[in-house]
Amino acid sequence: MGKWDKGPARGGWAKLVALTAVVVLLGLALFPRSMPSTQGSTLAPDFILPTANGVPGTLALNSLRGHPVLLNFFNSECVPCIQEMPLLRQTALRYKARGLVVLAVATGGDSQAGARSFAQARHLSFPVVVDEHQDVAWLYQVAGWPTSFFLDPRGRIRGQLAGPLDDASLRDGLALAGALPCTACHSLPPPKPAAGAGGLSADTIFSAAPAAQPFALRDQRGQVVSLRSLRGKVVALTFVSAICTAECPLIGRALGQVSHDLGPEAAHLAIVAISVAPEADTGPAIRRFAADAGWRSGQYHYLSGSHGALAAVWAAYGIWVGPYVPGQDPEHTPALYLIDRRGRLRAYYDVPFLAPRVASSVRALLAS
Secondary structure (H helix, E strand, O other): OOOHHHOOOOOHHHHHHHHHHHHHHHHHHHOOOOOOOOOOOEEOOOOEEEEOOOOOOEEEHHHHOOOOEEEEEEOOOOHHHHHHHHHHHHHHHHOHHHOOEEEEEEOOOOOHHHHHHHHHHOOOOOOEEEOOOOHHHHHOOOOOOOEEEEEOOOOEEEEEEEOOOOHHHHHHHHHHHOOOOOOOOOOOOOOOOOOOHHHOOOOEEOOOOOEOOOOEEEOOOOOEEEOHHHOOOEEEEEEEOOOOOOHHHHHHHHHHHHHHHHHHHHHHEEEEEEEOOOOOOOHHHHHHHHHHHOOOOOOEEEEEOOHHHHHHHHHHOOOOEOOOOOOOOOOEOOEEEEEOOOOEEEEEEEOOOOHHHHHHHHHHHHHO
16 A cells, blocks of 8 residues: 555546545645634543553553643544654653643554554653554544644643644744743644535545446455445445555554444444455455454455556556565555445545545445
């Protein structure tokens, strides 16, 4: 994976996705950092989470009252998150005397053992806690990671930033939180709205609800699966490879968490994964991938076929797929679509995405 600049770009509504992304990017470029924050004095939701380093046990956010707090949501397999850790480690040491506490929240499918190994390998001296089921990330309306919140000593959110911190955004955030004086600092950009029309929460919501592009491919059991055969269920459609080690496992585990969060309603959800590397996606590899993701037998369909048949579906959904190179991770556009029970395209998610965010949208589609 990794070709983020080759996102949905072909096919009628797929072009709409690309156009929407361009508009968003242009908007971020055009608006300066002096935009007022919409969360200037919102009290940060409290939480208690198990620790992954330091003193064993749990840590409550309320226990940090009296300190400015840099609250950072990350995932241990997220490359920008990994690249950001030295800056967080340096910030925690540099501003410790001013009372600043850097608190990192491992989310997006991270386990306590995985977060502990991550913290040890990177010598993180600041506290790391684990949001294993992504409940706290959902509470804070985190749409992806890394995302940072700046809290003042009274526990109020004074600013937040989606994406990696740089020197300017870090300085601005710490000043807003009261960790340092700064006469030339600015407010941070406001967060994106968490929900859209019809109770959906997604990066792109298709208000016109066009018909999803049809396909008919065989799944891991040899059965032909089409959108028509899935009518009556909400379809979570993604494009992965069972052998990839980058975003694919994150997608798999997140969808497994969606199924878990839905409870009995998961019976009305179909997870459909279309292979981007049919040369490598063998039966054993698919079974290992599904088991690691927590997908239940009978609930998911891992679709494959000839390269020509798959290429037509990739193009219809605007998915770029690079040439297959044995021994390397398949490169492709990581994405997730939600299709309603009538076969209409309703939502699109960039990767990474939060499971509770997708589960909320699935519930909205089931209720509509």
